[in-house]
Amino acid sequence: MPLSTQDIKRLRRIGHHLKPVLIFGDKGLSDNFVEELNLRLEDHELIKVKVNAETRDDRAAIVQALTEKGSAELIQRIGNIALLYRPAQKPSPKLSNILRYQNA
Template identity: 35%
Template sequence: MLTGKQKRFLRKEAHHLKPIFQIGKSGIHDVFIKEIQDALEARELIKINVLRNAIEEPEMAGQILAEKTGAELVQVLGSTITLYKRSEKHPRIEWPRE
């Protein structure tokens, strides 16, 4: 579970990122989840865009993806989901000292 300070830090880090995935009318399926897991391992912090023709609402899609990938839901802003999961092999994000 992320604290408020950690989420705030991750939102700041994700601000400049562009969404690398889109959820459309095909919705969330096993192959999509596997691709997101691979991207999270490589990048740790990703954004996903939910298109207007998607079956799921952005909030629900974010919760489903976080649950199925083991990631933390950092933020849902409009139609953009931000997810974080610490990389097991190559951690990139350095947390600020408290």
């Protein structure tokens, strides 16, 4: 289900103060990285990922692959930081960035 403009604005507001929880480096898109990505998305719902790549095109391709592998929605990409969202099956009030910053 596509997100509305209001939802995207709210997620961008929440994500503004988050720190990257994953850093995509030179080891590529390994199975372990995808597993960690899925785990972080399930726990936090909204995460920042730092992508270390040489060119814009490389960063765009990596972010596209991350959204596909993680079944996530790209909320925003600025420079080498991508903000990804995927609703959790059972969100945890202590871990979910959406629930913790509900009033943002």
